[in-house]
Amino acid sequence: xxxxxxxxxxxxxxxAGYLTHDVAAALAEAQDVIGYAPYVARVxxxxxxxxxxxxxxxxxxxxxxxxxxxxxGRVVAVVSGGDPGVFAMAAAVFEAVDEGDPAWRALDIVVLxxxxxxxxxxxxxxxxxxxxxxxxxxxxxxKSWGTIANRLECAARGDxxxxxxxxxxxxxxxxxxxxxxxxxGLLNGETIVVFAKSVGRPEERLxxxxxxxxxLAQVDMSTLVIVGxxxxxxxxxxxxxxIVYSSRKSR
Amino acid sequence: xxxxxxxxxxxxxxxAGYLTHDVAAALAEAQDVIGYAPYVARVxxxxxxxxxxxxxxxxxxxxxxxxxxxxxGRVVAVVSGGDPGVFAMAAAVFEAVDEGDPAWRALDIVVLxxxxxxxxxxxxxxxxxxxxxxxxxxxxxxKSWGTIANRLECAARGDxxxxxxxxxxxxxxxxxxxxxxxxxGLLNGETIVVFAKSVGRPEERLxxxxxxxxxLAQVDMSTLVIVGxxxxxxxxxxxxxxIVYSSRKSR
Numbered sequence: 001x002x003x004x005x006x007x008x009x010x011x012x013x014x015x016a017g018y019l020t021h022d023v024a025a026a027l028a029e030a031q032d033v034i035g036y037a038p039y040v041a042r043v044x045x046x047x048x049x050x051x052x053x054x055x056x057x058x059x060x061x062x063x064x065x066x067x068x069x070x071x072x073g074r075v076v077a078v079v080s081g082g083d084p085g086v087f088a089m090a091a092a093v094f095e096a097v098d099e100g101d102p103a104w105r106a107l108d109i110v111v112l113x114x115x116x117x118x119x120x121x122x123x124x125x126x127x128x129x130x131x132x133x134x135x136x137x138x139x140x141x142x143k144s145w146g147t148i149a150n151r152l153e154c155a156a157r158g159d160x161x162x163x164x165x166x167x168x169x170x171x172x173x174x175x176x177x178x179x180x181x182x183x184x185g186l187l188n189g190e191t192i193v194v195f196a197k198s199v200g201r202p203e204e205r206l207x208x209x210x211x212x213x214x215x216l217a218q219v220d221m222s223t224l225v226i227v228g229x230x231x232x233x234x235x236x237x238x239x240x241x242x243i244v245y246s247s248r249k250s251r
Numbered sequence: 252x253x254x255x256x257x258x259x260x261x262x263x264x265x266x267a268g269y270l271t272h273d274v275a276a277a278l279a280e281a282q283d284v285i286g287y288a289p290y291v292a293r294v295x296x297x298x299x300x301x302x303x304x305x306x307x308x309x310x311x312x313x314x315x316x317x318x319x320x321x322x323x324g325r326v327v328a329v330v331s332g333g334d335p336g337v338f339a340m341a342a343a344v345f346e347a348v349d350e351g352d353p354a355w356r357a358l359d360i361v362v363l364x365x366x367x368x369x370x371x372x373x374x375x376x377x378x379x380x381x382x383x384x385x386x387x388x389x390x391x392x393x394k395s396w397g398t399i400a401n402r403l404e405c406a407a408r409g410d411x412x413x414x415x416x417x418x419x420x421x422x423x424x425x426x427x428x429x430x431x432x433x434x435x436g437l438l439n440g441e442t443i444v445v446f447a448k449s450v451g452r453p454e455e456r457l458x459x460x461x462x463x464x465x466x467l468a469q470v471d472m473s474t475l476v477i478v479g480x481x482x483x484x485x486x487x488x489x490x491x492x493x494i495v496y497s498s499r500k501s502r
Binding site for chain 2: 012015016017018019020021022024025059083084085086087090091092093094095097098105106111112113114115116119120122123124126127128129130131132133134135136137142143147150151153154155157158159160233235237238239243245246247248249
């Protein structure tokens with residue numbers, strides 16, 4: 001029996017304009033499409049295609065299902081929003097390979113990157129990631145608050161721009177409040193903060209504020225938070241939202 | 252006179268498969284294409300199109316030229332490899348807007364993200380950026396070694412995966428040596444290190460090594476360096492290169 005192939009695909013942050021040519025080609029080829037339901041819904045139906053939509057937080061089960069199907073000769077696509085390599089399915093797939101059936105190591109697994117939410121948000125705003133930056137998830141499913149707090153402190157002490165994924169969820173409203181309390185103790189209150197909500201989707205909304213004035217009630221699951229560095233600046237415009245960019249010069 | 256438009260475009264790391272649909276559409280529309288020569292060379296010629304290729308390190312001049320042309324009604328594309336928002340032209344364009352002709356603030360400037368080198372390298376390797384990570388440039392054109400050293404130390408103390416852009420150049424061979432000396436003093440010698448050379452191009456080469464054993468003579472301008480975190484792991488395979496991924500679990 002011939003082995004199949006597993007594509008681990010990034011759909012980008014919503015709008016189809018963010019799709020890469022390679023991702024579009026792999027989606028056309030895939031027989032089985034597996035992922036968190038809202039992402040699977042973005043892949044068109046077609047005859048003979050099986051779509052398997054799952055709940056959030058079952059990444060390893062989803063990865064195993066995909067690997068098992070590929071090992072039976074199917075062409076399988078595991079789909080993530082954004083980039084599969086950034087807080088998405090790629091790490092879960094390789095964790096499943098590492099811990100699972102040794103035969104899975106011989107599978108043809110092809111990861112195809114996508115535009116991540118921070119890149120789309122940065123592009124809409126200007127160039128807030130234009131200097132050294134850190135990317136971290138506030139989800140405490142798989143790490144402790146101690147680890148998160150240490151990383152936030154290190155990012156602040158390094159004067160990195162900080163892109164924060166998964167800042168809050170219904171079951172975890174407190175983490176972003178604790179994170180901002182920590183950052184407010186380390187950084188100037190005038191530090192630029194952005195809440196980029198539902199980037200790339202019709203309901204997209206960008207809120208440009210400051211560390212001192214940021215209203216954390218505006219942060220939800222769909223929000224990417226960017227905390228600026230000392231070199232992050234605003235350009236005010238007569239019409240339209242201000243531009244946010246980080247100077248390439250650092251002190 | 253009608254105002255033009257300025258696209259700030261990411262071509263991805265080489266292969267045309269990384270192009271997004273939005274970038275392809277903007278390139279088709281652009282009358283003037285401006286950028287560092289190797290990137291401009293990747294954009295097809297067409298009748299009526301002006302291509303302006305410049306040397307490296309003249310980002311602000313290039314940005315001003317593009318803004319000036321757009322303000323005269325042209326549809327201009329400033330092209331970068333990778334993502335324009337990650338150590339590329341977007342920050343330079345907005346720096347030029349901030350410091351330049353106030354009329355430039357009214358221009359229609361559209362940044363279109365691309366796949367950055369770290370994403371393409373990560374996808375080829377597995378999922379090394381699968382946990383919290385830092386992204387930093389070792390170029391000392393616009394920041395001091397003190398700033399670079401502090402950021403490396405903070406990234407190491409935070410147990411971030413570290414993606415290092417511009418690790419070395421002909422005129423600056425020492426920085427990567429100093430950076431590794433610093434990291435070797437802070438991190439376990441078995442920490443996984445990857446040199447991803449010319450990612451997305453025919454001459455692509457991936458070297459998986461460790462912090463203790465890494466041969467820095469292999470690092471050049473075309474190399475992206477990834478330094479793993481404690482949770483970064485190897486999966487050995489009977490055939491093919493090992494897979495590198497970072498566990499989503501952190502201590």
